[in-house]
Amino acid sequence: MKVYLDAVSTTSVDPEVKDTYKKLLDEYYCNSDALYDDGVAIYDMQEKARELIENYLGIRKNEIIFTSGASEANSLAIKGLALKHPEKKHLITSIYEHSSVYNSFKQLENDFGYEVTYLPPDENGQITPQAVEKALRPDSLLVSIMQVNNEIGAVNDISEIGKTVKKHPGVYFHTDITQGLGKIDADLNNADMASFSAHKIHGLKGSGALYKKAHIELLPLISGGQQEYSMRGGTSNALCNIILAKTLRIALANKEKYHDQIMSLHEHLIKGLDPRVTVNYDKGLPTLINISTPLTSEVLLNALNEKGIMISSKSTCGSKKNEVNRTLRSMGIDEDHAIRVSFDYSNTPAEIAYFNETLKEILDKYA
Amino acid sequence: MPELLYDHIIVRYGELSTKGKNRKEFTRQLTHNIKKRLSDYEQLTFNTLHDGLFIKLNGEDYLKIREDLQDIFGYAYFAGAIRVEKDIEAVKKVTLQLSETHNVRTFKIVTKRHDKSFPMRSDDINRALAGNILHNTSLSVDVHNPDLMIYIFVDKDYIYVMDEKVKGIGGYPTGVNGTALVMMSGGIDSPVAAYMTMKRGLKIECIHFASPPYTSKQALNKVLTLAEKLSVCQEEINVHIIPFTDLQLAIYKHVDESYCITIMRRMMYRIADEICKRRKIKVITNGESIGQVASQTPESISVIAKVADTLILRPLCMMDKLEIIDAAKKIDTYETSILPFEDCCTIFDPKNPVIKPKEDKCLYYETLFDYQSLINDCINNDEIVKVSYREKRREEDESVF
Missing domain, CATH: 3.40.50.620 (HUPs)
Structure with missing residues (x-):
């Protein structure tokens, strides 16, 4: 039996998305900026996709910049904004952001002379509007706080944080909604920019977007032509971009459709855990639970892998580096023993049961 | 805006400018234009008034309709309305509820009595409703510059309570002049x-x-x-x-x-x-x-x-x-x-x-x-x-x- 419990890392491609993408691949190969009919048709579909994505996200008359994924969107938002506005040198983020956010700030700090405040989560694992308020300074330019943490699933109130930031004119608020998208609602009315990717919501890899209010100026990171409001040059990955609208539509519909199933899987998982397991964090996203066992995470992952269970101990974007785990350390969780179990609507109760049983067997044998 | 409370929209046609003789034709065209514009909302029911249109929402989304109505030329204003039985206690309850949904400090009640047989005069209605709000909330009355206006319309069969008037974009009903x-x-x-x-x-x-x-x-x-x-x-x-x-x-x-x-x-x-x-x-x-x-x-x-x-x-x-x-x-x-x-x-x-x-x-x-x-x-x-x-x-x- 193969059981995939690493949904926060990536997801399978939705069959409808896959079929439509294949169909588009066969039909449309033209450059979306070409002026003949087929090129214009692709261009029009891409613009339509932009409009639909805006609608789905509940934002209007703004810009959707298609990118290769959330990492690029995060980099463009943060570095693009900071480098365009060098007159203000103070930036605020959290200590437990995804590496694409964290390392963008690190780069600005180390190579471009910016000063960055890294906010730690509170005892609930959250970055509060109050903490943001306290960190703001007259020379602050940007606040970037993720909606859902990718290691423990903590959920931040980006609406309230956005409101707090909006009280300070001239400060922008960016949020990485990659892990929350299709799982919990995001009120983006107070956000100036938001990043997300397709592959976390059963879409294609190499596809994502940055939502940005139209008036905000960024320095493009990729120089090129007129594509994406001249913010990101290069021949458009038009079909990927077009299919993102459908991906998002299905994800949002499934969020409602499978809500009860998700809650029941969550209950199954928690109730069936072996008593030797400690739940490190379970106050956020129901589909992501961080646990520790007496075994080191490396040993446990190997043993689970033997049994066909695919699971990660930490963010896969940092899985091959021996860096400290910023999230777990900031929460005082022993990173050597922690693993994150994540699932979604494509998992079954039988798979959760299998995981719980297998975990028990492994602990019996090795712990 | 307490959009969830609304069950009606009242559209007022106003003076339709100076064209006295063509009024009937104007009203007909305007009603037609509004109904056409809102034809996607299948549950709506319409009732023409002497000077406007009653739209019963029947569960349709007020905020969307509010947006669409603002594409239409020719009416004076419209308002989301709550229909209440012709009983002052019922109106008191609704106006109080309405005042509590707004984050404001001052208010004013304005009553229009279409049905002159209603036992209370407009001024009495204003007093009764305002008194009730004053008694139950920390709001105060400001007759000159209120944060919130509550409009009461006493009609033949019901009383309608409104709290915003959305001004029309002016003009004549499209089509009335050829x-x-x-x-x-x-x-x-x-x-x-x-x-x-x-x-x-x-x-x-x-x-x-x-x-x-x-x-x-x-x-x-x-x-x-x-x-x-x-x-x-x-x-x-x-x-x-x-x-x-x-x-x-x-x-x-x-x-x-x-x-x-x-x-x-x-x-x-x-x-x-x-x-x-x-x-x-x-x-x-x-x-x-x-x-x-x-x-x-x-x-x-x-x-x-x-x-x-x-x-x-x-x-x-x-x-x-x-x-x-x-x-x-x-x-x-x-x-x-x-x-x-x-x-x-x-x-x-x-x-x-x-x-x-x-x-x-x-x-x-x-x-x-x-x-x-x-x-x-x-x-x-x-x-x-x-x-x-x-x-x-x-x-x-x-x-x-």
Whole structure:
């Protein structure tokens, strides 16, 4: 039996998305900026996709910049904004952001002379509007706080944080909604920019977007032509971009459709855990639970892998580096023993049961 | 806004300006336009009033309807309303509830009593309701500058409670003054002219001169997109696409370069005039503004317009370019208009266009070629495209999305 419990890392491609993408691949190969009919048709579909994505996200008359994924969107938002506005040198983020956010700030700090405040989560694992308020300074330019943490699933109130930031004119608020998208609602009315990717919501890899209010100026990171409001040059990955609208539509519909199933899987998982397991964090996203066992995470992952269970101990974007785990350390969780179990609507109760049983067997044998 | 409390919308038609005698026709057209605009909301039921329209929501989304209603010309204002039994205690309860949904400090109650047999006078109603709110909340009354106005309308069978009046965008009900043909290039001016035409109660059709391959499909699409945007005011717009290439080439072959634009404009007017006659359209409108370009000097405009019998109105003629741009932004056509596709006026841009053309010279140049048969070809090949915001013009493969 193969059981995939690493949904926060990536997801399978939705069959409808896959079929439509294949169909588009066969039909449309033209450059979306070409002026003949087929090129214009692709261009029009891409613009339509932009409009639909805006609608789905509940934002209007703004810009959707298609990118290769959330990492690029995060980099463009943060570095693009900071480098365009060098007159203000103070930036605020959290200590437990995804590496694409964290390392963008690190780069600005180390190579471009910016000063960055890294906010730690509170005892609930959250970055509060109050903490943001306290960190703001007259020379602050940007606040970037993720909606859902990718290691423990903590959920931040980006609406309230956005409101707090909006009280300070001239400060922008960016949020990485990659892990929350299709799982919990995001009120983006107070956000100036938001990043997300397709592959976390059963879409294609190499596809994502940055939502940005139209008036905000960024320095493009990729120089090129007129594509994406001249913010990101290069021949458009038009079909990927077009299919993102459908991906998002299905994800949002499934969020409602499978809500009860998700809650029941969550209950199954928690109730069936072996008593030797400690739940490190379970106050956020129901589909992501961080646990520790007496075994080191490396040993446990190997043993689970033997049994066909695919699971990660930490963010896969940092899985091959021996860096400290910023999230777990900031929460005082022993990173050597922690693993994150994540699932979604494509998992079954039988798979959760299998995981719980297998975990028990492994602990019996090795712990 | 406590939109969840509303179960009705009351639209008030107001004075409909000065046209006393035509009032009945105005009211009929306005009611028709509103019903058409809201036809997607299947659950709505309508009841005409002496001076407006009662819309029962039956669960439809007030906020969406609120937005759509603001595309319609001719009414004075509308308001989301809560229907209450004709019992002062019931009204007290609702007004209190309403006052609590607003984050305000002061309020005022205004009662209108349509049913004079109701046992309480307007002033008594105001006092009773205000007293109840004062007693149960920390709000205070401010009769001059209240944060919140609560309107009470005592009708025959029910009492209606409202807390906002959304002003209409003015104008006359589109269609009440007949039809106009708008000359639409795709630039910034003509959509504004089209909007102002509709606002005066004229239904519009558009005429566009296309000169492929000198003008592109995108230029044509731009015009259709503009018409689609404008169609929210009148549901559907006929766009006449005139194949203009042959006539235009003939002009450039036979006419002195300085007069090309003048003659071209005269041909456009001739075609528009003929289409108006055939379709019984009484007015031509366009985006001409005095002095904007060589063909829009007073001399040019008068020489050019001589060829047409139909009444020509130029809504923008006394407006500054910047005013026109502001107006275009307001009606959301500006961004489309500035897309960089050439129209037939810019394609053969003469170096020295005549600023004060003479009619006799025009007449002379027009003897040099058989323009009438070319005009006939244009009119006979007039392609009429129906454009509506409801149906996307381009065939879209819905399964893609």
